[in-house]
Amino acid sequence: MSAPPAVTARPPAGDPRRAPWKGAFPYVGAILVLFLAASSAPSPLYAIYQQQWHFTAWVLSVVFALYVVGLLGSLLVVGALSDHLGRRPVLAAAIGLEMVALVLFYVAGDVFVLSAARVLQGIATGAATTTLSATLVDLEPSHARGRAGVITSVSPLTGLALGALGSGVLVEFGPAPTRLVYTLLFGAMALAAVIVALMPETSLRRPGAAASLRPRVAMPAHLRADIVPVVPAMIAGWALAGMYLSLGPSVAAELLGLRSHLIGGVVVTLLTGTGALAVFLLRSRPAPSLLAPSSALLGLGTLISLAGVADDLAWLAAVGTVVSGLGMGASVLATFGTFARIAKPHERSEVFALANIIAYLGNSVPSVLGGIAVTVLGVRTATGIYALAIAVIAATALVLRLSRTRAERRAVVARAAEAPTATEAPATAEAPATAEAPATVASCH
Missing domain, CATH: 1.20.1250.20 (MFS general substrate transporter like domains)
Structure with missing residues (x-):
């Protein structure tokens, strides 16, 4: 799951860091899909975890909900942080946190480690999705206005679908069913970190970072x-x-x-x-x-x-x-x-x-x-x-x-x-009060 596309102002055209990097736009879109794919990858594994660790269905639901708690908290707290610190630092931190979560998934031997991994993954995904959405707006090609909106609208559900299906294939046909998918995702996140390191910064630093953390x-x-x-x-x-x-x-x-x-x-x-x-x-x-x-x-x-x-x-x-x-x-x-x-x-x-x-x-x-x-x-x-x-x-x-x-x-x-009557009626002293009524009513709703 993901947040709606962030509404972000474009950096000034004269910003030297705004020089476009040909090919950056699709790579950023791919990273957005990757984060959402990673978030749904554990779903086919939950049945295995239940068999191995013998926990009930409500515990499984709580583990799922913990991801949402981390995601929502991240969206509300750091959703606008990249407007102040820049896109690359926030993306780098989100990727790093996601990699830590994937390591926890890999070594998880009980529901507590699994829960910690899901919380960290939720935080990382919330920070990444808002920042990546804003970066797509920043990097949108001038000849394809609206493409960023299409990508940010389609990517979340696409990523969830690919993550669940890919994980299911690996669990059913690959070795080490509870580890292989996380190993591959870790490698993909490492590649994403390289892309972020090479991409241009598209947002100037500006004051107010601490204030932006207040939901x-x-x-x-x-x-x-x-x-x-x-x-x-x-x-x-x-x-x-x-x-x-x-x-x-x-x-x-x-x-x-x-x-x-x-x-x-x-x-x-x-x-x-x-x-x-x-x-x-x-x-x-x-x-x-x-x-x-x-x-x-x-x-x-x-x-x-x-x-x-x-x-x-x-x-x-x-x-x-x-x-x-x-x-x-x-x-x-x-x-x-x-x-x-x-x-x-x-x-x-x-x-x-x-x-x-x-x-x-x-x-x-x-x-x-x-x-x-x-x-x-x-x-x-x-x-x-x-x-x-x-x-x-x-x-x-x-x-x-x-x-x-x-x-x-x-x-x-x-x-x-009422339109013909209003047109034919002569102007009176009561007209201003009638014109103001909609605003007054609206303010009372």
């Missing part, structure tokens, strides 16, 4: 009417992702009898890979037009997957996962696109911080509750409850969006009906 979160009163309807869609999409990334491989093995570790990676890839494809195909669509369809697809896909699990039909569960993936990708565009559309420039950092909190709490809290439910109620019952809860939340998002759309249409019709 700023806000929901401006005038944006509440737009934000509230998207919250259920965010929670439904990210809760579904949390379920697949933490418990998906276990559900496939225990309920569908798919014991291959490759299947664990395929399960995650079906969701996130389809989501990445949806993001790419729908990237130019207006965010408001995607909210209702994405909510419907999320709910429908979840119910189809649940039917497949209930009837022991792996193909039906796979179809539901693909439908859910389409809904998840469209939901990411719809929800974060709404935040980007409604927030004014001076509000964006605080509003996107709020968006991240909603998304990642929706990702982690339900997965922990789901793990507890698996431990207490069993995999089948807990999976059913989890899926139905997501479907209900998605339906709520759909109803809220449709209600909002009807209200907007009524407002447009009302304004159109």
